[in-house]
Amino acid sequence: MKNPYLPMSCVIKETKKETADIKTISVELPDLPAPFDYAPGQFNQISVMGVGEMPISIGSRLDDKTITHTVRAVGEATSKLVELDAGDTIGLRGPFGQGWPLEAAAGKDLLLATGGLGLAPLRALLDLIEAERDRFGRVNLAYGARTPGDMIFTDRFDRWRVIPDFELFLTVDHVPKEAVWEHATGVVTHVFDRLTVDPARALAFTCGPEIMMRFVANSLLIRGFDQNSIFVSMERRMECGMGKCGHCMIGPKYVCIDGPVFSYAQVKALPHNIIAGKGLAA
Amino acid sequence: MADKLKTALFKFTCCAGCQFQLLYFFSPESFLETLDLLDFVYFRMATSKELKEDDHYDLAFIEGAISTTEDIEKVKKIRKQSDIVVGYGACAAHGGVQSIGDWTPQRKLEETVYPNPLQMKSIKVHPVDEFIRVDYQLRGCPIDEVEFMELIRALAAKKEPYLREYPVCVECKFANNICILLMRQGVLESMCLGPVTRAGCRVACTRNMRACFGCRGPMTNPNIPEMVRTFKGKGFTEHEIFTRFTEYAGLSPEFSEGARAYYERKAPYYERPEWRAA
Amino acid sequence: MVRALKLDGLDILIESLKKDYLVYAPLSRNGDYFFSILEEEKAYLGCAVTIMPPKRILQPEVQTLFNYTAVDGYSIETPPLDQKQALFGIRPCDVHAMLGFDRVFGGRYEDPYWWERRKNTLVVAANCTTVAEECFCSSWGTGPGLDANYDLLLTDLEDGYLLEIGSPAGEEVAIQLDVPPAGEADLSKKARLLARATASIKKVLGVKPTELHDFLAERFDHPAWQPQADVCFSCGNCTITCPTCYCYNIFEDYSPALKAGERRSEWDSCQLLEFARIAHGFNFRRTRLDRFKHRSIHKLSWMDQQYQTPGCVGCGRCVRWCPSWPVRRGRPTSLADPVEIIGDLMEAV
Numbered sequence: 001m002k003n004p005y006l007p008m009s010c011v012i013k014e015t016k017k018e019t020a021d022i023k024t025i026s027v028e029l030p031d032l033p034a035p036f037d038y039a040p041g042q043f044n045q046i047s048v049m050g051v052g053e054m055p056i057s058i059g060s061r062l063d064d065k066t067i068t069h070t071v072r073a074v075g076e077a078t079s080k081l082v083e084l085d086a087g088d089t090i091g092l093r094g095p096f097g098q099g100w101p102l103e104a105a106a107g108k109d110l111l112l113a114t115g116g117l118g119l120a121p122l123r124a125l126l127d128l129i130e131a132e133r134d135r136f137g138r139v140n141l142a143y144g145a146r147t148p149g150d151m152i153f154t155d156r157f158d159r160w161r162v163i164p165d166f167e168l169f170l171t172v173d174h175v176p177k178e179a180v181w182e183h184a185t186g187v188v189t190h191v192f193d194r195l196t197v198d199p200a201r202a203l204a205f206t207c208g209p210e211i212m213m214r215f216v217a218n219s220l221l222i223r224g225f226d227q228n229s230i231f232v233s234m235e236r237r238m239e240c241g242m243g244k245c246g247h248c249m250i251g252p253k254y255v256c257i258d259g260p261v262f263s264y265a266q267v268k269a270l271p272h273n274i275i276a277g278k279g280l281a282a
Numbered sequence: 283m284a285d286k287l288k289t290a291l292f293k294f295t296c297c298a299g300c301q302f303q304l305l306y307f308f309s310p311e312s313f314l315e316t317l318d319l320l321d322f323v324y325f326r327m328a329t330s331k332e333l334k335e336d337d338h339y340d341l342a343f344i345e346g347a348i349s350t351t352e353d354i355e356k357v358k359k360i361r362k363q364s365d366i367v368v369g370y371g372a373c374a375a376h377g378g379v380q381s382i383g384d385w386t387p388q389r390k391l392e393e394t395v396y397p398n399p400l401q402m403k404s405i406k407v408h409p410v411d412e413f414i415r416v417d418y419q420l421r422g423c424p425i426d427e428v429e430f431m432e433l434i435r436a437l438a439a440k441k442e443p444y445l446r447e448y449p450v451c452v453e454c455k456f457a458n459n460i461c462i463l464l465m466r467q468g469v470l471e472s473m474c475l476g477p478v479t480r481a482g483c484r485v486a487c488t489r490n491m492r493a494c495f496g497c498r499g500p501m502t503n504p505n506i507p508e509m510v511r512t513f514k515g516k517g518f519t520e521h522e523i524f525t526r527f528t529e530y531a532g533l534s535p536e537f538s539e540g541a542r543a544y545y546e547r548k549a550p551y552y553e554r555p556e557w558r559a560a
Numbered sequence: 561m562v563r564a565l566k567l568d569g570l571d572i573l574i575e576s577l578k579k580d581y582l583v584y585a586p587l588s589r590n591g592d593y594f595f596s597i598l599e600e601e602k603a604y605l606g607c608a609v610t611i612m613p614p615k616r617i618l619q620p621e622v623q624t625l626f627n628y629t630a631v632d633g634y635s636i637e638t639p640p641l642d643q644k645q646a647l648f649g650i651r652p653c654d655v656h657a658m659l660g661f662d663r664v665f666g667g668r669y670e671d672p673y674w675w676e677r678r679k680n681t682l683v684v685a686a687n688c689t690t691v692a693e694e695c696f697c698s699s700w701g702t703g704p705g706l707d708a709n710y711d712l713l714l715t716d717l718e719d720g721y722l723l724e725i726g727s728p729a730g731e732e733v734a735i736q737l738d739v740p741p742a743g744e745a746d747l748s749k750k751a752r753l754l755a756r757a758t759a760s761i762k763k764v765l766g767v768k769p770t771e772l773h774d775f776l777a778e779r780f781d782h783p784a785w786q787p788q789a790d791v792c793f794s795c796g797n798c799t800i801t802c803p804t805c806y807c808y809n810i811f812e813d814y815s816p817a818l819k820a821g822e823r824r825s826e827w828d829s830c831q832l833l834e835f836a837r838i839a840h841g842f843n844f845r846r847t848r849l850d851r852f853k854h855r856s857i858h859k860l861s862w863m864d865q866q867y868q869t870p871g872c873v874g875c876g877r878c879v880r881w882c883p884s885w886p887v888r889r890g891r892p893t894s895l896a897d898p899v900e901i902i903g904d905l906m907e908a909v
């Protein structure tokens with residue numbers, strides 16, 4: 001029987017500092033019988049041995065054996081992880097969870113609305129849009145951060161801007177005095193007036209703090225998005241990633257196996273969340 | 283291997299039992315291995331090394347409660363000299379047994395104990411973190427060996443120790459114990475504070491059919507009113523309830539709430555001296 | 561028809577089991593019962609709600625997932641779990657709870673720790689011919705008699721024991737016993753005794769299991785939740801003693817240099833404050849109300865939605881071990897008691 005608790009040991013190939021506390025880590029997978037296959041929006045359980053395990057979204061695939069993870073130091077394990085450098089070893093098991101609904105998105109317009117580190121779980125999807133542009137209609141990426149310095153993947157912005165039928169809207173809450181900023185200010189929903197996707201034929205994917213996703217969803221519902229067309233990526237405490245330890249439960253749903261991506265309609269039926277308020281009845 | 287942590291252990295008002303415990307611990311190999319991570323430069327009970335003025339410590343253990351104004355100066359100095367300060371034992375954490383006295387006016391206490399109270403310089407007892415920031419707290423009367431090892435290893439490895447926040451009941455059930463709060467009637471031995479006390483002692487008391495008397499202080503967010511109601515329902519008197527809550531950690535805001543609930547007393551420190559009452 | 565034998569006493573069976581298995585059985589201590597390794601003591605076969613359910617034998621409170629050392633990456637070693645063991649005198653409700661664990665630890669990601677132990681475990685169940693005050697298995701159909709899913713099944717017939725054989729592994733044990741087959745009369749006596757036991761269960765869930773999902777969904781915001789939550793200690797007794805509660809934590813034990821260590825799992829409880837807490841102290845079920853509701857509804861409805869297995873088997877342990885006893889409908893009741901929780905929710909708003 002395969003033991004799904006055992007992490008593979010992987011070597012870090014390179015690391016890149018994105019912001020003051022966020023780092024992108026490229027890890028080399030060991031030789032596997034089959035290629036490591038994952039869908040955009042899925043996550044891995046990354047171990048820093050001796051410290052602990054944490055769920056981290058899977059980013060880009062750099063080559064057959066190398067994938068990236070983008071991590072913010074928020075606590076014990078994440079802080080140790082961002083301290084590591086090329087050559088260090090980490091543990092990895094995965095991929096886990098249900099990613100973004102790509103089948104439903106085929107041929108549709110896409111709105112990706114996200115804030116801060118929330119762009120990380122969309123990175124693999126952006127790679128896919130770039131590589132297989134014909135699969136989707138018009139794409140809008142609305143990305144907000146606290147300050148320009150808190151934006152991640154800034155080196156990719158120009159690449160994304162030249163994708164056909166692709167608009168990138170940037171916004172920050174606050175511009176420090178010394179910074180130059182030629183884009184919008186305000187929360188991410190402020191750029192929604194300029195969207196070029198058609199609400200009637202678009203899916204919206206959003207990821208970020210739950211309170212932000214609440215504002216995004218509300219704003220999109222007002223603009224005519226259907227509640228089955230809005231998808232959120234949720235975060236809960238995780239231990240196993242396999243629907244067994246119970247920590248990630250929201251009502252009867254497990255974020256680790258039923259999610260992390262849920263439709264707004266699904267979330268509305270769940271208790272104990274901020275996105276759609278509380279309550280069990282739809 | 284990381285360098286050893288330069289460590290000092292200071293004693294204030296207490297019975298020194300927790301210090302003694304360190305020597306007494308049933309010493310398995312792993313315990314000695316852990317102890318080996320420390321370089322004690324000051325530990326009165328175990329070494330003859332003298333305290334050096336203005337030394338610097340990686341780690342300072344403070345045992346005991348603060349009960350004189352000089353103590354306050356001393357702990358403040360220790361804080362300045364040390365990277366990590368660990369409160370060591372129930373007295374440092376919550377005042378310990380002697381904190382029972384805090385519920386009686388100081389003058390009355392002194393008159394009872396000393397022939398010439400006007401010469402006394404002591405104040406009411408206080409937990410150490412009343413005066414200085416304490417980084418970690420080893421709770422309990424006495425401290426627990428496994429928890430001690432966890433803390434030291436974590437500090438040596440520069441990571442957070444895994445100290446449990448949940449109540450004693452969890453460990454009690456892990457230990458397959460009968461619940462004495464429910465099963466034994468009418469005796470003080472059934473007056474168990476386990477549902478509101480923080481775990482980590484590996485149920486030293488309930489394992490032996492004795493009620494938990496809360497030596498490790500409150501868990502995070504305990505339900506004190508319900509604990510009081512439960513005791514009352516079992517027929518315990520107001521005084522018994524008061525005594526149970528104040529035995530070791532009555533100075534914690536949580537347990538002092540329990541102590542006050544049925545015993546019409548004010549919290550410690552707010553007791554108005556009798557001479558001003560009239 | 562299943563093969564059945566008639567035993568005069570249990571010793572012959574226990575002796576035979578001990579040859580091949582480490583035998584666990586309900587033992588008595590200070591008037592209460594707990595599952596432990598059977599050595600010299602007498603196993604108790606009356607209806608004993610053991611303090612802790614036998615889940616702790618198959619999924620210990622704390623278990624090692626693996627050891628690791630940091631050489632050339634990480635080299636990992638898992639503990640051997642090949643001990644052959646027998647659960648002697650496990651109750652029908654606890655057998656049903658174990659089947660529930662089979663579903664939790666099965667599915668897409670099979671948990672090797674559970675399954676290794678499970679496959680090495682012989683289930684020697686015992687029907688309940690008497691019932692305890694806290695039992696309400698009949699509301700769920702999980703007792704007092706067991707129909708399937710055992711290797712061997714005992715019934716106390718007063719003048720001896722009926723031993724039914726339910727699997728080849730059970731047959732292997734039974735074949736070594738030199739005892740006569742049971743007769744028609746023994747089997748009908750068993751049926752009679754079980755009918756009597758069922759009739760003596762006084763505790764009844766107010767809502768049919770099939771109707772619970774809707775019942776609870778409609779009452780998620782019922783005002784009766786709050787006064788219940790207010791008297792909850794959040795102590796976790798109700799979930800830790802529950803045979804169907806499976807939640808756990810994963811943590812590490814490590815050498816100070818972090819070069820070697822052990823990853824372990826430890827039981828956890830959704831009633832505890834830290835259960836749903838994430839970085840920066842944010843907690844999705846911070847209030848007692850949210851936690852109390854989560855536990856109650858998970859037991860009574862959500863677990864069934866997740867695994868198609870009931871989250872409560874009516875064993876009565878939470879009823880017994882909850883330290884909070886509020887007065888409901890004029891009687892002191894255990895706060896954690898599912899029957900009483902449903903009772904509160906049945907009251908009109």
Ligand SMILES: Cc1cc2nc3c(=O)[nH]c(=O)nc-3n(C[C@H](O)[C@H](O)[C@H](O)COP(=O)(O)OP(=O)(O)OC[C@H]3O[C@@H](n4cnc5c(N)ncnc54)[C@H](O)[C@@H]3O)c2cc1C
Pocket residue numbers: 043052053054055056057058069070071072073074075076077078079117120121234235236237238239260837838839840841
């Ligand atoms: C599906 C999913 C995808 C994620 N993707 C990313 C990502 O791409 N980049 C990134 O930086 N972070 C991501 N996170 C959040 C990340 O997992 C947490 O920041 C991390 O677990 C915090 O662990 P810690 O030990 O540093 O924090 P501590 O606060 O020290 O952790 C204490 C405990 O809480 C748990 N915990 C704490 N915060 C969270 C959290 N937010 N979510 C889940 N469990 C938590 C940890 O598992 C640990 O057991 C993701 C979370 C989820 C659920």
Ligand code: SF4
Pocket residue numbers: 450451452454455459460461462463464474475476477488494797883
């Ligand atoms: S004996 Fe005390 S600590 Fe143990 S379960 Fe009962 S109340 Fe809790």
Ligand code: SF4
Pocket residue numbers: 422423450479480483484485486487488493494495496497498499
């Ligand atoms: S059971 Fe209670 S009194 Fe006894 S050691 Fe533990 S915390 Fe202290």
Ligand code: SF4
Pocket residue numbers: 798801802803804859871872873874875876877878879898
């Ligand atoms: S909820 Fe209570 S009665 Fe039901 S199975 Fe669990 S412990 Fe037994």
Ligand code: SF4
Pocket residue numbers: 246799802804805806807828829830831854855856858859
């Ligand atoms: S009631 Fe709580 S502890 Fe028990 S299985 Fe459900 S979520 Fe886990």
Ligand code: SF4
Pocket residue numbers: 791792793794795796797798799831881882883884895896
């Ligand atoms: S319901 Fe009872 S056993 Fe469960 S957490 Fe609350 S007080 Fe403890």
Ligand code: FES
Pocket residue numbers: 237238239240241242243244245246247248249254255256257
């Ligand atoms: S992370 Fe364990 S159940 Fe989802």
